[in-house]
Amino acid sequence: MDLDTVRTFVAAADAGRFQEAAAELAVTQQAVSKRIAALERSLGVRLFTRTARGAELTIDGQAFLPHARELLRVAERAAASVRSGRRPLRVDVIASRGAASGLMRGFHRAHPEVDLDVVMLFEIEAAVAAVRSGAIDASFRAVAVPGRPLPPDIESVRVLDEPLQLLTGPAHALAAARSVPLARLAGHRIWMPGIVPGTEWAAYYADLVAEFGLTIEATGPNFGSDALLDTIADTPALATFTGGHTRLVWPDGHGLRRIPVTDPTPVYPHSLLWHRDNPHPALTTLRAHLAATATGHDAAGTWSPAWVTGDAA
Helix, strand or coil: CCCHHHHHHHHHHHHCCCHHHHHHHHHHHHHHHHHCCCHHHHHCCCCEEEECEEEEECCCHHHHHHHHHHHHHHHHHHHHHHCCCCEEEECCCCCCCCCCHHHHHHHHHHHCCCCCECCCCCCHHHHHHHHHCCCCCEEECCCCCCCCCCCCEEEEEEEEEEEEEECCCCCCCCCCCCCCEHHHHHHHHHHHHCCCCCCCHHHHHHHHHHHHHCCECCCCCCCHHHHHHHHHHHHHEEEEHHHHHHHCCCHHCCCCCCEEEEEEEEEEEEEEEECCCCHHHCCCCCCCHHHHHCCCCCCCCCCCCCCCCCCCC
């Protein structure tokens, strides 16, 4: 059902004259008559009768009028829901406990007036496709994975270098260390069942292993962070890497240790991705907030893969 014909019907019903409805809609009286006639053909009923005083609703017209008004209200609400600045800003943070989620919590505290929808997409291909289609406004990712450059319509800016920490149980050989040089981890078993081939973090850890001779095991099913922490706490031979900004909670009895890694400190690069033609005003606010709170990247004494890009915006 054409909304212009419905809008014209309501205007004519309220005015009682086609001529006044035409003036309100800024069209000709002939256009009003044609729209009403088209609506009547579509519905299979007469909506108006012509009288000396103008146009009066028939019984069918009276029955249709409240529904016509509701159709226009629904259409307006639908348009408002996607109108620039009216709908929530939709941002992909990958996981609820990661650094990107923390960045968005900081943004929300600084800008509580901005409505947010936070989503979690696993694969970078899905995230980039969602950004390009407009399903989401932005995504936090590591860019650019070797062999998979971003499409030319996707912008990116590096917003956070997250230092890695070693997470051990209380009986691990390194548990008492206040910090540990990266080279000292060679020969220790680092267990990370969450590494999935093809992801940007898999590419990151593959380069880390190749450059520093580490042993990272991704064997076994991934039952999530809680199960990982249970195993690390109970198994002295295993440790794992975690991001310094990643939120982890474990029972008091676990006695886990978060140990800074140094000489150099591996940092995981987080970038914000968005479509260059996205007009949402809150996206500009988010980018400005991240730019103001960023601490820089590629600092002395840190390491990240050669393929990691800096500001591409």
